[in-house]
Amino acid sequence: MTSTELPVVAAVDGSTHSGDALDWAAREAAGRGLPLLIVHVRLLTRRADPEAQEREAAELLAQAVRRVNGIAPGLRPTTLAPLDFPSAALVALSRDASLVVVGSRGLGGFRSLMLGSNSLATASMAKCPVVVIHGGRRDEEPDETAAEVFPDVVAGVAADESSEAVLEFAFETAAVRPGARLRIVHGWTMFSSMLSGGPVFDRDAAADAAERSLAELTAGWREKYPQVEVVKEPVNGSASRTLVTASATAALTVIGRRKGGESLGLGLSPVAQTTLTHALGPVAVVPC
Template sequence: MTRSVLTGIDGSPQSEAAVHWAAEEAVRRGVGLRIVHAWPWLSTEYADGSLARDLRPAALEALTDTAERTRRAYPGLAVETTVVGDDPADALIAAGKDQELLVLGSRGLGGFSGLLVGSVGLAVAARATVPLVLVRADGPTEPPSHVPARREVVVGVDGHHASDAVLHFAFAEAARRGARLRAVHGWDPVPAWAAAGWVPPQIDVAAAEAGERVVLAEALAAARVAHPEVEVTAETRIGGATNALLASAAGADLVVVGRRDHRHPLGMRLGPVAHAAIHHSPAPVAVVPHS
């Protein structure tokens, strides 16, 4: 198998949801599916050097069961399985670097009901060299009544520093699904200092909004030409990029955000918009690395 959609499983409902999402995506792309189980200790050793049990057979059995269910559900889909004795994040990043896409399940953290991604998902989102999709097991099956019941991909656009890679990914995903693309650009008036603290400046909001719409249209122009089959809704919102994106996420098939591929002294980092989206979006989130 050459380039494929790769997903990781750990036996959780989240990873099962990720396998299902990844299989559908592989069918849409006309590529195979690779399912990986990674764990740093595939056998347990006691202090006296004796082995408690070899965990590899259990991992292989779980993989085999998942692969067989997937093949039955998606006839004709080529499915490959791999067990890797390594840190899950490191293994998935290494295995995914030459693949079409990485797909992982997202899970909650303790009692924080809005936080949906565990340490592996965050590490992969921050370091993966290919797009990563994070899928919830408990995502809504029906869109809210106030959201149009049609397929829609939402992409967050930084109008002043738009990424061709992010826009191409979002347009291509909308085209594969026959979905509308909603391009969202959130902005804020530049604040000013006053005795009472930071306050919005006295500006002509309508004029500023018109200017932001022009910026967004210019950012989308090349991608629209490359994907004329995709219906596009361009939307600007006052209140910042994060609020704008999350306000548009309900009922979406997919939310697409970018991640700048630059290094931080403490390692690769997610930007604030990507971080908020993967923790709080009710829809699957694609994180697309770009320069």
């Protein structure tokens, strides 16, 4: 199986959030021409009845397949029910996946938490991009209209090489969405300008430097994807706050995970974790 045929993996557990994630994954797989793998992880616990777990998993997966057939006929998803810890199973599957899609919270999550531990762990450690679907933004609107109401893809970038993977995923995603613009957002402050070796005391010069950095970052990608309309948005302010605000009117917000923190046990940068936790729509976390 080539990299272009690697499946979209959708994690389901019977929760409303995982149902939303399954719907999103089915549409994305169909739009990208990729296979869909639906996964329900049977929990490792001594108190569980293995036979009952298998029956429940089979029923849940059968329901998920029927749901996908109603959304994307002809997709023909496959299913898997490994016995493992949820995040461990999804991270393992991510090695041979194009994308992993999860709900922001599962059945075991506390309602007061905006992001469940399994979603956070998967986004922190997966080997491929992970999309976390936040529920509640459009509860009263039919799902079919979401792409029409919020067509844009937002990509949060830093002015360095860490943004290459983010831009690649963002351009690919925008290219398969008819009418979608790609809004490339870069939040900057005078402090970040200083850290990157830019102007320190001249705000206008710092703004010009941020705009030039965005132009340099996007030049090659715009040539590769000429069909994608690009809007560059250098914003003076907190990067995470800027991305959370942008996520309210985005079909998908794409952010980089930054691998550097993994050696310290930190899979997500502060900007990525804040954005992922507080976003108002779907967020893709890209290893970079």
